[in-house]
Amino acid sequence: MDISIHRPDELNTSLRAAWHRAMDESPDYANPFLAPEFAAGIGRHRGGAQLAVLHERGEPVGFLPYERGTFGVGRAIGLGLSDCQALVHRPGVTWDARELLRACGLSVFEFDHLVEEQKPFSRYVTGAFSSPVIDLKDGHGSYPEWLRGTYPGLAKTTLKKERRLGRDLGEMRFVFDERDPRVLRTLMRWKSAQYRRTGRMDRFARPWIVRLVDDLFQVREEHFTGVLSVVYAGDRPVAAHFGPRSRTVFAPWFTAYDPELRYYSPGLIMHLRMAEAASRQGVRLMDLGRGDKEWKDWLKTRELRVGEGFATRPHPVAAAHRLWRRPVRGLRNTVLAHPRLREPADRLLKTVGTLRTSDKAGSGSRPGSGRAR
Incomplete structure (x- = not known):
């Protein structure tokens, strides 16, 4: 397996076509957040966006877009915005997670909406969550x-x-x-x-x-x-x-x-x-994304499963990042999973929001005026 690194916003036509073909060959990868166009969009506006392309016998067969930060800390492309993450590949392609991270120059790769099919990353999943969908x-x-x-x-x-x-x-x-x-x-x-x-x-x-x-x-x-x-x-x-x-x-x-x-x-x-x-x-599928919301329960026909976690290779930075990020994610997930905790947390956030809005109104700012135009 050969791995080359590219900028996702600088892909040539043949690589983009190969990526599209991999999306078409498996329903697991049909989500638009897994398309090269989404990765390219992030790449045009985020300096650390990169793409690992996996090759077999000279042919591109797998694509992992990611964002690389300082000290080799990586994250899924658009983490915090994307509702679906994966290494998009053709059927039958296998890879080693640590070898992939090494080729990308990463000590850690963080994800929070990883599709369930991604077996090489499964050992690094720290939590699995429902992602409601509507079959159309x-x-x-x-x-x-x-x-x-x-x-x-x-x-x-x-x-x-x-x-x-x-x-x-x-x-x-x-x-x-x-x-x-x-x-x-x-x-x-x-x-x-x-x-x-x-x-x-x-x-x-x-x-x-x-x-x-x-x-x-x-x-x-x-x-x-x-x-x-x-x-x-x-x-x-x-x-x-x-x-x-x-x-x-x-x-x-x-x-x-x-x-x-x-x-x-x-x-x-x-x-x-x-x-x-x-x-x-x-x-044929409307993917409502991870998260417990009453309206999602009303509309869903079934649920997919997505994973959250940190793929790592032996490195001091990976250990430090995991120690820092995992408790934060764990606390958030605990609150979101229990209505008795989630409802008071929502009330607290709304109180903070009311105070924030009142402060802006008192200073002569319109709600939303801080948004970039």
């Missing part, structure tokens, strides 16, 4: 017919709220693939304010993430397309979502809505509308 079939008939047939327990209430939204604000309509960048800005503004209200890290306060989303919005390829979906009432955006799709997998990513309209359940309406529209586009 060919869409036929009207949206109400699809909703009643697929989610009979949600149909009556959801359709009632849609009708009420139309009466109160103007005719409701849904656009699966909106190309207006102004609505993308609205989505980022809503999401930024939501992060602050709930005490979470504001991702859109980071300029490189804003630039990445702007960049991926322009990508329209067979294995990766940046899709902006919008629920409108009249001409007013009510809810919006941006996320990637491949030929067969759609990955919800950033969803937000006008908080003034939360009583209409715009987030649920958005996800149901997206699922129905995606099924008509040939999508």
Whole structure:
């Protein structure tokens, strides 16, 4: 096995085609977060992005995008943003994890959404978690017919709220693939304010993430397309979502809505509308991503398993990194796994978010004004 190292944003046409072929040959690798276009997007905005290409008899057969930090500390490409991580390879290809790390110049490789199939990394998995998905079939008939047939327990209430939204604000309509960048800005503004209200890290306060989303919005390829979906009432955006799709997998990513309209359940309406529209586009799986959320339990048809952990080779840096990071991840996972701990933690974060928002209002700042434009 020969391994070469490249910049993911500088791949030639033949390597990109070989990567796409590996995605097509296994459903485990059909997720758009595993596409070269996503890795290239990260590479254009993150200096440490690299790609290991595995060769057998001179032919490229495997691809591992990663980010390399100081002292050889590595992490899955887009860690913290990506909902699916793997070494994408053709069927039958085997590799040794430590040999791979050595070739990449890494002492440690951290991941948190590793696909279950990755056996050479299995010994390094410190936790396995459910990742809810929706299996989609060919869409036929009207949206109400699809909703009643697929989610009979949600149909009556959801359709009632849609009708009420139309009466109160103007005719409701849904656009699966909106190309207006102004609505993308609205989505980022809503999401930024939501992060602050709930005490979470504001991702859109980071300029490189804003630039990445702007960049991926322009990508329209067979294995990766940046899709902006919008629920409108009249001409007013009510809810919006941006996320990637491949030929067969759609990955919800950033969803937000006008908080003034939360009583209409715009987030649920958005996800149901997206699922129905995606099924008509040939999508067969909607990957909702790791995390316990009530709405995911309502919508999922089954669950995948993803792994979290640290692949290492003998090195002092690897030992130090593991000692530092593993307790932090363990504490977070313990809180998230137990409702009695998670609910007080959520309340605390929301209190912090309220105080943070109040401070900004008192200083004359608008909610979301700290986000890079």
